[in-house]
Amino acid sequence: MNAEHPDRARLEALDDAHLWHPFTPMGVYRQEDPVLVVAAEGHELIDVQGRRLLDSVASLWCNAFGHRNPKIDAAIRAQLDRVAHSTLLGNANDRAIELAARLAELAPAGLSRVFFSDNGSTAVEVALKMAFQYHRQRPGGGPRDLFLAIDRAYHGDTIGSVAVGGIAEIHDRFAALRFPVRHGTAPHCLRCPLGLERATCAVDCLERSLAIIEAEGDRLAAIVVEPGFQGAAGILPWPEGFLGRLCAAARARGVLVIADEVASGLGRCGRLFASELEGIEADFLCLAKGLTGGYLPLAATITRDEIHAAFLGRPEEGRTFFHGHTFTGNQLGAAAALAALEILVDDGLIDELPAKVEHLAGLLATLGDHPLVGEVRQCGLAAGIEIVADRPSRRSFAPALRVGQRIAIAMRDEGVFARPLGDVLVLMPPLTITPAELDRIAAGYHRAIARVAAELPR
Ligand SMILES: *Cc1c(COP(=O)(O)O)cnc(C)c1O
Numbered sequence: 001m002n003a004e005h006p007d008r009a010r011l012e013a014l015d016d017a018h019l020w021h022p023f024t025p026m027g028v029y030r031q032e033d034p035v036l037v038v039a040a041e042g043h044e045l046i047d048v049q050g051r052r053l054l055d056s057v058a059s060l061w062c063n064a065f066g067h068r069n070p071k072i073d074a075a076i077r078a079q080l081d082r083v084a085h086s087t088l089l090g091n092a093n094d095r096a097i098e099l100a101a102r103l104a105e106l107a108p109a110g111l112s113r114v115f116f117s118d119n120g121s122t123a124v125e126v127a128l129k130m131a132f133q134y135h136r137q138r139p140g141g142g143p144r145d146l147f148l149a150i151d152r153a154y155h156g157d158t159i160g161s162v163a164v165g166g167i168a169e170i171h172d173r174f175a176a177l178r179f180p181v182r183h184g185t186a187p188h189c190l191r192c193p194l195g196l197e198r199a200t201c202a203v204d205c206l207e208r209s210l211a212i213i214e215a216e217g218d219r220l221a222a223i224v225v226e227p228g229f230q231g232a233a234g235i236l237p238w239p240e241g242f243l244g245r246l247c248a249a250a251r252a253r254g255v256l257v258i259a260d261e262v263a264s265g266l267g268r269c270g271r272l273f274a275s276e277l278e279g280i281e282a283d284f285l286c287l288a289k290g291l292t293g294g295y296l297p298l299a300a301t302i303t304r305d306e307i308h309a310a311f312l313g314r315p316e317e318g319r320t321f322f323h324g325h326t327f328t329g330n331q332l333g334a335a336a337a338l339a340a341l342e343i344l345v346d347d348g349l350i351d352e353l354p355a356k357v358e359h360l361a362g363l364l365a366t367l368g369d370h371p372l373v374g375e376v377r378q379c380g381l382a383a384g385i386e387i388v389a390d391r392p393s394r395r396s397f398a399p400a401l402r403v404g405q406r407i408a409i410a411m412r413d414e415g416v417f418a419r420p421l422g423d424v425l426v427l428m429p430p431l432t433i434t435p436a437e438l439d440r441i442a443a444g445y446h447r448a449i450a451r452v453a454a455e456l457p458r
Contacts, residue, residue, distance in 0.1 A: 002046060002050035002051075002052070003050050004048065004049055004050050005038050005048040005049075005050070007048075008036075008048045008049065011036060011048060012030075012036065012048075015034075015036065016029075016030060021034075032405060032409060033409055033412065035047050035051075035053065035412070035417055036048040036049075040055070040067030040068060041067060041068060042066045042067060042068070043055055043066050043067070043429070043430055043432070043433060043437060044067075045059075045067070045417055051412065051415070052415065053412065053415060053416060053417035054415055054416045054417065054437060054440060054441060055067070055417050055429070055430065056411075056416050056417060056418050056426075056427055056428070056429055056441045057417065057418060057419045057426055057427075057428045057429075058290075058294060058428050058429055058430045059294055060289075060419065061231070061263050061268075061289050061290075061382075061428045062288075062289040062290050062292075062293075062294030063290075063293065063294035063430055064266065064267065064268075064290035064293050064294060064340065064344070064430055064431045064432070065293045065294075065340060065343050065344075065349075065430060065431065065432050066430050066432050069293060069339075069343070071339045071342065071343055072292075072293045072295055072336050072339045072340060072343075074339070075335045075336055075338065075339035076295065076296075076332055076335055076336055076339075078335070079095065079331055079332050079335035080332070082331070083331055084330075084331060084332050085327060085330050085331055085332065086331070087326075087328075088116065088324070088328045088329030089324055089328070092329075093329060093331050093334075094331075095329075095331040095334035095335050095338065096116060096329035096330075096331070096334050098334070098338060099114075099116075099300075099334040099337050099338055100114035100116075100300075102338060102341055103287075103300055103302055103341075104302070106272060106341065106345065107273070107285055107302050108273060108275055108276065108281070108282065108285070110281070110304050110305075111282065111285050111302045111303065111304060112302075112304065112305055113302065113303050113304065113305060113307070113308040114300050114301070114302050115130070115300070115301045115302075115303070115321075116298065116299065116300055116301075116328050116329045116330075116334075117299045117300075117301065117325050117328060118297045118298065118299060118325050118327055118328070118330075119156070119288055119297050119299050120155075120156050120260075120262035120263075120286065120288035120289060120299055121155070121156025121157050121158040121161040122156070122158060122299055122325065123156075123260075123262060123286035123287065123288050123299035123300065123301045124155040124156050124160070124161045124164070124224065124258065124260050124262070124286050124301075125156070125158050125160040125161050126286075126301040126323060127222070127224070127258040127260075127284035127286055127301050127303070128147065128160050128161075128163075128164065128221075128222065128224070128258070129160070129321075129323055130284065130301070130303065130307065130321060131147075131221045131222035131256045131258065131283070131284065132144070132145070132221050132222075133311070133321065134221075134256070134307050134310050134311075135221050137310040137311065137319055138310045139310075141310075144218070144219055144220060144221035145179075145180060145219065145221065146180050146181070146182065146216060146219040146220050146221060147163070147164055147179070147180070147181045147182070147220065147221055147222055147223070147224065148181070148182050148183075148184060148209065148212055148213065148220055148222075148223040148224070148250070148255070149164035149165070149166055149181050149182075149183055149184070149223070149224050149225075150166060150183065150184045150185075150186050150209070150225060150226075150230070151166040151183050151184065151185055151186035151188075151193075152166050152167055152186040152188060152230050152233035152234075152236065153165055153166040153167070153186070153224070153225070153226060153230060153233070154166075154167055154170070154226070154230070154231060154232030154233060155224060155226075155260050155262075156262070159174070159177055160179075162174050162177070162178070163177070163178040163179050163181055164181055164224050166183055166186065166233075167232060167233060170232075182212045182216065182220075184206075184208050184209030184212060184246070185205040185206075185207075185208040185209065186205070186230065186233065186236070187203065187205045187206075187236070187238060187239050187242055188233075188236060189236075189239065190374060190375045190386060190394055191394055192205070193205065198239060203239050203240075203241055203242050205242075206241075206242050206245060206246060209223075209246050209249075210245075210246070210249055213249050213250055213253055213255065217250075217253030217254070217255060218253070218254075220250070220253070220255040221255070221256065222255060222256040222257065222258050222283070222284075223246070223247070223250045223255055223256070223257055223258065224258040224260060225243060225246070225247070225257070225258070225259065225260065225280075226260045226261075226262075226263070226264060226274075227243060227259050227260075227261055227264055227265075227269075227273075227274035227275045227277065227278070227280055227282075228261070228263075228264030228265075228268065228269040228274030228277060228379050228380070228382070229263075229264060229269070229274075229377070229379040229382060231263040231264065231382070232421060233421075234377075234384050234386065234421050234422070234424040235377050235378075235379070235382055235383060235384030235421075235424065235426060236377060236384070237377055237378065237379040238278070240278075241278075242278075243277075243278045243280055244278035244279055244280060247278075247280045247281065247282075248281075251281060251283075256283040256284065256307075257280065257281065257282045257283050257284070258282065258283070258284040258286065259273075259274075259275050259280060259282035259284065259285050259286065260286045261273060261274050261275065261285060261286060261287055262286055262287065262288045262289050262299070263289055263382070263428075264379070264380075264382070265285070265287050265290070266287060266289075266290045266291065266340075266344060267290070267344050267349065267350055267353060267380075267381075267431050268290065268379075268380055268381055268382055268428075268431070269379050269380035269381075269382070270353045270354055270357045270379075270380035270381065271350075271380070272344075272345070272350055273285070274379075283303060283304055283307060284301055284302070284303050284307075285300075285301070285302040285303075286299070286300070286301050286302075287299060287300045287302070288300075290340070290431075291337050291340065292333050292336035292337045292340055293336060293337075293339070293340035293343070295333075295336045295340075296330070296332055296333040296336050297327075297333065298330065298333030298334065298336070298337055344431070349431060349432065353380065353381065353431065356381060356431075356433065356435065356438070357378075357380050357381060359435045359438055360378065360381060360383060360427070360438055361378060363438060363439065363441075363442035364376040364378055364383055364385070364442075366442070366446075367385055367442060367445055367446065367449075368385075370446070370449055370450075371391060371453075372387050372388065372389075372391075372449055372453050373385055373386070373387060373388070373391075373449070374386045374387065374388030374391060374394050375388075381427075381428070381429060381431060381433070382426075382427070382428050383426070383427040383428075384421070384424045384425070384426055384427075385424065385425040385426075385427070385445065386423060386424045386425075387403050387404060387407065387423040387424070387425065387449070388423070389456075396423060397423060397456070399422070401456065401457075403423050403452065403456065404420030404421070404422050404423040404424060404425060405420060406452045406455075407420065407425060407445075407448050407449055407452045408420050408425070410447075410448035410451050410452050411444050411445070411448045413448075414440075414443075414444030414445075414447060414448055415440070415444070416440070416441055416444045425445065425449075427441065429441070
């Protein structure tokens with residue numbers, strides 16, 4: 001235990017007076033013992049109270065290689081001695097060029113044109129707008145003004161990304177702001193919307209999406225999916241065969257495929273890209289979160305030469321993609337991302353992932369035995385542990401009990417920082433996590449779940 005930070009009281013008072021936290025019920029913020037980080041080392045956060053907490057959610061799914069990673073630190077420091085930022089609008093910089101080329105080299109075949117932005121929401125937003133404009137400009141094309149998304153999807157919080165979102169609690173209140181989107185059924189097997197069981201069903205939930213493509217394929221500009229798993233929905237991996245068939249059906253009707261790998265790409269699923277899992281051919285690949293190792297806000301939307309070609313012409317023809325952010329292609333972010341990709345690919349971290357994924361699967365199996373655990377779900381180094389009040393009926397606890405949040409708070413006493421999604425406990429550790437650290441997190445959950453269970457009404 002380190003010492004308490006001398007400024008703790010002052011910082012907490014200023015926090016309460018001035019800071020509005022994202023995705024946070026501010027009315028209970030202080031009561032829920034928020035972690036105020038003042039430093040970090042490797043996989044541990046150090047907070048204002050002097051606690052060292054193992055970062056089991058990689059600082060919201062992005063800190064892929066640990067905090068104060070020597071390679072990324074050095075890359076940013078070296079870049080600072082050259083230039084921090086210059087504009088990419090009509091002009092270039094060396095780091096953004098190098099990173100675009102590197103991403104094109106690593107991305108699945110055919111994805112060779114890189115558009116940078118600042119976060120996952122904008123990476124998806126860019127793909128939606130590009131797809132929309134592309135159909136108007138492609139040879140022999142015409143307007144397509146409709147999109148297909150999947151229930152329970154989360155693609156970010158800007159209005160365009162909200163329009164293709166499918167989480168009622170987050171998105172429904174903004175329904176009036178949405179552009180036209182059809183929603184296919186999500187395969188939520190724990191509580192199947194069709195009342196079927198995964199062991200015996202034929203992935204029947206795919207039929208609604210296929211029917212939409214069949215009926216309205218000529219109007220659909222694009223379909224947007226989260227390859228690997230639906231993240232914010234509660235870490236829901238796709239049943240085998242769902243995404244592969246869905247994306248193939250879309251492409252057969254000229255519907256562009258947007259692969260939102262903001263959470264699932266860059267090693268998270270145990271592969272470099274989650275699209276590889278079902279051989280999905282994407283027209284747009286969206287990356288963010290782990291792209292800079294979770295250091296700086298940087299995102300990429302990677303697309304095909306054919307799509308880029310539809311935006312060529314003389315300026316007065318109006319084919320330009322009029323979209324860009326002040327910090328597009330920022331050099332510090334690009335330098336961090338180049339170092340991150342070196343760690344993941346060149347230093348061989350990607351090859352170490354399958355063994356860690358297997359180790360995690362073993363730990364999850366033991367957690368799955370707990371009477372309060374309704375289901376454990378895993379895709380690579382991402383996992384969701386769904387807490388239920390009653391296992392046979394899969395009944396949830398009342399949201400007011402904030403069971404997931406209580407378990408996350410109990411994890412602090414186990415020396416672990418956690419952040420759940422409702423009553424789904426989330427494990428999204430740095431990719432550099434060790435088996436021993438995974439053991440610590442799992443052991444912490446065994447004890448924390450038991451402690452909170454003892455306090456709950458049944
Ligand atoms: C986090 C996330 C986003 C949004 O990324 P931000 O950087 O938070 O805007 C989009 N899509 C998926 C799948 C995500 O997990």
